[in-house]
Amino acid sequence: MSNSHPLRPLASVSEIDHIHLLSEQLGALVLGEEYSDVTFIVEGKRFPAHRVILAARCHYFRALLYGGMKESHPQAEVCLEETRAEAFSMLLHYLYTGRASLSSAREEVLLDFLGLAHRYGLQPLEDSTSEFLRTILHTSNVCLVFDVASLYSLSVLSAACCSFMDRHAPEVLNSDGFLLLSKTALLTVVQRDSFAATEKEIFLALCRWCRQHGEGPETQEVMTAVRLPLMTLTEMLNVVRPSGLVSPDDLLDAIKTRSESRNMDLNYRGMLIPEENIATMKYGAQVVKGELKSALLDGDTQNYDLDHGFSRHPIEEDGRAGIQVKLGQPSIINHVRLLLWDRDSRSYSYYIEVSMDELDWVRVVDHSKYLCRSWQNLYFTARVCRYIRIVGTHNTVNKVFHLVAFECMFTSTPAVLENGLVVPSQNVATIGCCASVIEGVSRSRNALLNGDTRNYDWDSGYTCHQLGSGAIVIQLAQPFSIGSLRLLLWDCDDRSYSYYIEVSTNQQQWTKVVDHTRMACRSWQTLKFDNHPASFIRIVGTHNTANEVFHCVHFECPAQLDTQVTEGSPGLDASDSGATSQQPRPQRASHTHGLLPSQPSSSSSSQSHH
Structure with missing residues (x-):
């Protein structure tokens, strides 16, 4: 039943919204002499207007028409220089009605319209016009739009233009609009690593631009944008040298650089397609080396088993084997994702x-x-490349390297690296990040990593090991540079624990990063230490004031200090100083066994977990 008063009308009836009528009726005044009290003269055309409407809609006109200057006088005539009549007519219509039909306007009028929106400080109009221009970019107009966007410092529109020009570089170089670019805009375009035309194409286009603008002092600066060492010796001698636009010394330096530098040190250009996997057939990628090539780039990361769904190569000590992917074209990448075959516990x-x-x-x-x-x-640091090879050096089960999926891309998502290893900010010891508990006893697999800090009691929700025997070991999917951890020790009564923690990258050499063997610790433990490379974290309990078992409920790597304990958790946050916190105690389970937190009898302490 509705709670509204029976005599009170519905909101849709009580709220009058006739904005469309307001827009239509004010719009009828556009360019009308009736009631007008100011006239704008643009390119010789007269535009009668109503100063109060313009002042209400635009700060620029408020200052111009009511600022005490001659334009403030009744029936004043205002000449607007460097303004196009067609664009100004569109602007007046927008100011009176709040509407503008961008799709019906010619491109040059749209750019003039954008310029007026910028000049008069009409930010919403500038944003909307910029957004529309981004949708109609093509080879013939992108240079002109980019010049205007650069002039008005419209960063989003400029970036869209650059991205379009990167993807269509050869066509842009041959367009008439390229010859009309300002020198600043021209250099911004062709100096980009992602402007992926050949250097010969870029050189010939810059030659045309220099002839169009007259060869003068600017020519030398413009020609420095050409990456001469990327051109072949034949191109330098037969194309660059006859032009006379590059000095003989610059040519000799380029030849020297090309002959003495290793190939991957040359300043290559490459296609940039942000945040999208380019190791796909859509982008022309193919597997050129490795066995069972067809499985690697098919996008299927679910259907694989012992016999199919992966590519592979034999692991050889000389490293000559490998799985090699050829991209459709030279590309800028800084991020790779691999799926190693993982249907068992091998590494x-x-x-x-x-x-x-x-x-x-x-x-x-x-x-x-x-x-x-x-x-x-x-x-890794962004590189231009055409070929990528993945070489397996070890398999804990046999002498074959198995790869289910390969992806590569350029990402703008920042990743902090230390000695080549990612320094994670988010918890990577999760099931979603492919971490696993490979040693330790629990009623449910990976209970330590499931993020549940609320549902644990005397009988479940924790992982444990017998003191003096074994440990709790977590394997991360890959090595990370780790400088903090966070644990929740079982805390449903007043007991305290002692422990130490070691890290390793290979399960052979271990480094102790935390030593709390002489401390009484309980509940939440936030642990910080110098960064260490770690694929494995080993937690070894050394003492429990209640029995001979070490119990851990939750594990984070690195510590997520900004996260709150799950509401209703028995544990309250405590520092790693072993501070004691008081919390409700759940009812003790009616049955016991050796690895339960309950105080064991002498006969039950050696029993194994159910």
């Missing part, structure tokens, strides 16, 4: 290299000494 080691010519390779990821499993999220 792999590997490295990744990139190249432009399949001869000179640069190693961008080196996990050859680390144990890794399942999904790998890898970041």
Whole structure:
């Protein structure tokens, strides 16, 4: 039943909204002599207007028409210089009605209209016009739009233009609009690593621009944008030299650089397609080396088993084997994702290299000494490359490297790296991040990593190990540089624990990062230490004031200090100083066994977990 008063009308009836009538009726006044008290003269055309309407809609006209200058006088005539009549007519219509029909206007009028919106400080109009221009970019207009966007410092529109020109570089270079670019805009375009035309195409286009604008002092600055060492010797001698636009010394320096530099040190250009996997057939990528090639780039990350759904190569000590992907064109990448075969508990080691010519390779990821499993999220300094190879160096089960999926892209998402390893800010010890508990006892697998800090009691919700025997070990999907951890020790009574924590990248060499063996610790533990590379974290309990078992409810790596304990958790946040917190005690379970938190009898302490 409605709670509204029976005599009170519905909101849709009580609220009158006749804005469309207001717009229509004010719009009828546009360019009308009736009631007008100011006239604008634009390109010789007269535009009668109503100063109070313009002043109410625009701060610029308020200052102009009511500021005490001659334009403030009744029936004043105002000449507007550097303004086009067609664009000004559109502006007046917008000021009176709040509407503008952009799709019916010619492109040059739209750019003039955008200029007026910018000049008169009409930010919503400027934003809307910029947004529309982004939708109609094409080869013939993008240079002109970019020049205007640069002039008015419209960063979003400028970025859209640059992105379009990057994707259509050869066509843009041959367009008439390219010859009309200002020098500043021209250099902004062609100096980008992502402007992916050939250097010969860029050189010839800049030659045309210099002839169009007259060869003078600007020519030398413009020609410095050409990356001469990327051109072949034949191009430098037969195309660049006859032009006379590059000095013989600059040509010789370029030849010297090309002959003495390693190939991957040359300043290559590459296609930039942000936040999208380019290792796909859509973008022309293909697997050129490795066995069972067809499975790697098919996008299927679910259907694989012992026999199908992966690519592979034999692991050889000389490293000559590998799985190699050829991208459709030279591209800028800084992020790779791999899915290592993970239908059992095996781990792999590997490295990744990139190249432009399949001869000179640069190693961008080196996990050859680390144990890794399942999904790998890898970041490195952005590089231009055409070829990527993944070389497996170790498999804990056999001598074959198995790769289910490969993705690469350029991402603007920042990743902090230390010695080539990601320094994570978010918790990577989660099931979603492919971490797992490989040692320790629990009623449910990976209970330590499921994020549940609320539902635990005497009988479940924790992971444990017998003191003096074994440990709790977490394996992360890949090595990270870790400087903090966070634990929730079982805290349903007043007991305290002692423990230490070690980290490793290979399960052979361990480094102790936390030593609380001489401390009485309970509930939440926030632990900070110097950054260490870690694929494995081993938590070893050394004492429990209640029995001979160490119990841990929750684990984070790194510590998420800004997260709150799940509402209703028995544990209250405590520092790693072993502070004691008081909390409600749940009812003790009616049955006991050796790894329960309850105080064991002498006969039950050696029993195994159910």
